[in-house]
Every structure is written in structure tokens, then in C-alpha cells.
Amino acid sequence: MxxxxxxxxxxxxxxxxxxxxxxxxxxxxxxxxxxxxxxxxxxxxxxxxxxxxxxxxxxxxxxxxxxxxxxxxxxxxxxxxxxxxxxxxSEWEMNLLGGELGELAEISDIDMGDFGFADDGINADDFNDEFSLPDGEKSNITQWKLTFAEEQKAFIESALKEVGEPEETFGNVNESGNKIYEVVRQWVELKKSN
CATH class of the missing domain: 3.90.1530.10 (Conserved hypothetical protein from pyrococcus furiosus pfu- 392566-001, ParB domain)
Incomplete structure (x- = not known):
């Protein structure tokens, strides 16, 4: 000490x-x-x-x-x-993480948001039985790690709040991933119309 x-x-x-x-x-x-x-x-x-x-x-x-x-x-x-x-x-194995968060929520009152999970958009509600895809379809969902400057993060978070519900989720149940897709989709549509 x-x-x-x-x-x-x-x-x-x-x-x-x-x-x-x-x-x-x-x-x-x-x-x-x-x-x-x-x-x-x-x-x-x-x-x-x-x-x-x-x-x-x-x-x-x-x-x-x-x-x-x-x-x-x-x-x-x-x-x-x-x-x-x-x-x-390191990356999260999302199926295992979801199971751990869900199990922890059942057996304790520990708020994992205190350790950054809720702020990162990772919480037990993001996972359900649909997240695990059949073996032949697992390549359709990809985990992608991104790094942002604080100013970029704040700007992106504000865009995600404004974007609304995505038109298509392609079977993805992760809300943040779907909203990022929707921001990009809307941007592409705007570029096409200009």
C-alpha cells in the first residue's frame, strides 16, 4: 500500500x-x-x-x-x-455476454450500467432468443468495433437519437447497429437526390 x-x-x-x-x-x-x-x-x-x-x-x-x-x-x-x-x-462474444447479463439480472440487483454497459448500448434487453441465429446463418450478423473522438461520439449519438426507426433490420436486434444503418441509408438517399 x-x-x-x-x-x-x-x-x-x-x-x-x-x-x-x-x-x-x-x-x-x-x-x-x-x-x-x-x-x-x-x-x-x-x-x-x-x-x-x-x-x-x-x-x-x-x-x-x-x-x-x-x-x-x-x-x-x-x-x-x-x-x-x-x-x-478484445471483442465481446455477444451471445455469451447477453446470457451473462441476463443471468446476473436474475440473481442480483447489481446495475451493470454503473460499469458502462448501458452507456455503451450493451444491456440485457438487447439480447433475446432471436439474437442467436441458426448455424448456417451466423455470417449474416457481424460485430464491428469503432473508435471515435469525443466530439465525433457526441455528434453520432445525437444523430442516432434523431434518426427514428430503421426501415429494415435484416434480422439484427441490436438497436444501435440498426440506427447507424438507418443514418447511413438516409445519407445515401440524400446524396442520390442531389
Missing amino acids: LPVSEVRPYEKNPRKNADAVKYVRASIEKFGFKQPIIVDSNRVIIAGHTRLEAAKSLGMAEVPCIVADDLTDAQVKALRLADNKVAEF
Whole structure:
């Protein structure tokens, strides 16, 4: 355990964490501080900037840390980047996620929106028996990961609220995917008419 005052953020941290702090805070409140912050021998954060900010917002005096004093400067820099990058390559197995969220809703009152699921458009209501397609038809539904700047995200979210119900869903029960399709469809129609 190290005093919060001794744990220092890396000044050139390229990761924007502000939007995630409330979710990490909720996780710490609900489950405790289960994932330590990794710091170098000078107590500068290698991984865990968001956890530190969440701890500060909770008024914690100490945080659990792993002191990685066995790494070279180059390894510290590489780990700092790799720790954030590798998570980008993971995707949700939507059928399994839907089952887990549904089961969790049945057995507990834990609000998964506290951890970002509702904000991401992923919640138990998005899944039902129709989401699992017969084996021969699974190629018709594709999960597609997109990355946006905050300004882009806000603009897209406002467009999704305005677009209305899609004309065609092609069997997709995911509301966000259908609305993105409808925005693009309407844009194509406008381009054709100009």
C-alpha cells in the first residue's frame, strides 16, 4: 500500500481516461480495489492512471501498488503503452455476454450500467432468443468495433437519437447497429437526390 500522495501520474500519458473514472470508481465501491496500480521505482504510474483518479475521488489515503523496479526504462515505456493497447483487440462474444447479463439480472440487483454497459448500448434487453441465429446463418450478423473522438461520439449519438426507426433490420436486434444503418441509408438517399 502506498499513500496516494506518493503515486504520481506519468506526465506524458497518451491515454485519455477522464470518461472512465466514474466506472472504475463504481467498481472499487462495489467490489473493492482488486487490481493494483503498477508504478516504477520512482512511484510514477506505468498502468493505473484511471484507478488513481477513482481512488482520489473516493478520498482514499492509500492504494495498492506493484512496484515494477525490475524493468528498464524502455520496458517501462513499452509496458505503459502495451497495457492500454492490448485491450483494444478484445471483442465481446455477444451471445455469451447477453446470457451473462441476463443471468446476473436474475440473481442480483447489481446495475451493470454503473460499469458502462448501458452507456455503451450493451444491456440485457438487447439480447433475446432471436439474437442467436441458426448455424448456417451466423455470417449474416457481424460485430464491428469503432473508435471515435469525443466530439465525433457526441455528434453520432445525437444523430442516432434523431434518426427514428430503421426501415429494415435484416434480422439484427441490436438497436444501435440498426440506427447507424438507418443514418447511413438516409445519407445515401440524400446524396442520390442531389
